[in-house]
Amino acid sequence: MIEPPLTPNAIAYAWERLWALAGAEELTIPRVYGPPHTPLPAPGVIISPAAAEAWEQLIQLPPNSLNWLPAEALFPPGYPRPFDDALPVLFWGETAGKRPPVRVREDGSILFAIDLIATILFMLTRWEEIVIAQRDSHDRLPATASVAYRQGFLDQPVVDRYAIILQAWLQKRFPSWQRPQRGFSLRLSHDIDHLRRFLHPNEALRQTIHDLWRQKRPVWALEDIRDFLMGRLWLDHNPYLSAMDNLAQLDEQAGYRGVFYIMAAVPAAYDEGFPVHTPALVRRLRELSARGHIIGIHPGYHTYLDPIRYQAEKARLETTLGRNIHHARQHYLRFRVPDTWRIAAQAGVVEDATLGYHDHEGFRCGTAHPFPVFDLIADHTLPVREHPLHVMDSTLITYRGLTPAQGLARLRHLARRVQEVGGEMHLLWHNTLTPPNRRPWMEVYRRFVTAPATVP
Ligand SMILES: [Zn+2]
Structure with a gap:
């Protein structure tokens, strides 16, 4: 088993990505990946780290057994939510407890009990692709072997969604900061x-016969012949x-x-x-x-x-x-x-x-x-x-x-x-x-x- 990427370099990379996706590059506030009670010099953001073992546990988890939270539990109350369906929690912070998933600390700092740093590193470094051995006949990881598919979130840009949730809390907590508008x-x-469609005459012949006798589509068969001839005689068109x-x-x-x-x-x-x-x-x-x-x-x-x-x-x-x-x-x-x-x-x-x-x-x-x-x-x-x-x-x-x-x-x-x-x-x-x-x-x-x- 290769260790999860949780080095200082990897953590700095994840913060940089998270901040960029939240569009918060201009916002210079303290950021800590550490215990929930870490003192900060000014109000900032604290993300509570998951245990290192949580990475392997996530890989081993039986299908459809991840914890999901409704969007309203993740966005600040009253915030206009861009999406309303539930999100999977890939990593809970080890010491922050599970409820609430996000809150504002007494000093005004935003505390995430969900480990967004691990989530980003898990999804972007593709660590699971080294750890999961399953491959198809072309040595490709099938989607069906991935955590996202097995846990039912392959349909979600989960990294982007969590960045949007962070953005919402930053907007609420630091109202003078204007979040950027991003288009589709x-x-x-x-x-x-x-x-060209056919490399060898045999391929063209087989297809023509198939379309004529099996499909009963003489027009298709004519197209097969035309495609073959054009591939030979008039490649350009x-x-x-x-x-x-x-x-x-x-x-x-x-x-x-x-x-x-x-x-x-x-x-x-x-x-x-x-x-x-x-x-x-x-x-x-x-x-x-x-x-x-x-x-x-x-x-x-x-x-x-x-x-x-x-x-x-x-x-x-x-x-x-x-x-x-x-x-x-x-x-x-x-x-x-x-x-x-x-x-x-x-x-x-x-x-x-x-x-x-x-x-x-x-x-x-x-x-x-x-x-x-x-x-x-x-x-x-x-x-x-x-x-x-x-x-x-x-x-x-x-x-x-x-x-x-x-x-x-x-x-x-x-x-x-x-x-x-x-x-x-x-x-x-x-x-x-x-x-x-x-x-x-x-x-x-x-x-x-x-x-x-x-x-x-
Ligand atoms: Zn190709």
Whole structure:
């Protein structure tokens, strides 16, 4: 068992994150992570620490047995609450007792009996990903093994919500301080794993026969043949490359610029390995760039523990485009904490976007705000920011088996949660949703990004 990250460096990092998420950078008041009766030179904030054993107990806890509190028990009385549903308590402070969870001490200081520092460190350092051994066949931690899923709070940006609660108490206690207003935004991203639908004639043939005989859809079968021929003869206008144009256009219509993560792997298991210098692709990337979209690297299946391969793929894309790349997301969302962050940092990547679960949408890191990453083994921050991923198209379609209508409802549900905390909702939509049976999911994307928080 690796020790929970509770070093002075980690605690300072957590305070810094908590303060930033509460928008309280300007508010210089005493802050203590210690016993409830700690004397302070002036009114400030005290967070009562949980016992170190509480971390392992949280991992071992049977499903759905965490303590939850209604929002009204957490916000100051009479405060206009941005959300009203219950919150899980991950860590109770050891010596502060359980009731009330927050109160104002006689000297005017705010005392949290809930350990917000441990909560932030637990969610952001991804300590559980080292401690929990369970993995799928691609060496990925499944959402279903995570504490957030097992305890039923994967749907909640729990870190952001607690920061908002701290903000409410600061506002009440220090009325001359004005809390900042934060708006909702989207981060729209696209992984380019394939440039054409069929690599080999056999694949196209199998699909055509399937659509003709099994599905009884001659029109689909004709599309299969067309897609195959266009992939061979007119790559530039084949559906997968046209889908890149469509996605960029939708992103722009929604008022955003997207992030396009491009594979530059050589052919290998799970990596198609298309040549990144393919003229039809390079032309597009230059055009997307000129329109303000971001081009990032999509490091291949075999890179998440291999710095040499990671750097080689990144260099290949950089040479092709003639400039440096700073953004990355791992293919298959393969990731190991903290190794993959270190490899990204070494390669000069400053923004990673991998941390969402492949098998379930939601808040893997408990937040809808990008954050600087903390290496819990080396005990320091790394020069990389994580943009946590909240929803991937294939999660909804394949892993969760949702209908397009259910998918849209889930997107809007999560969007409301992000809106409540003034965060950034991060989507991953591929350029491969062009076959007729997948096309409704492009419509889901269009409807969602153009009206993300409308009640369905
Ligand atoms: Zn990929």
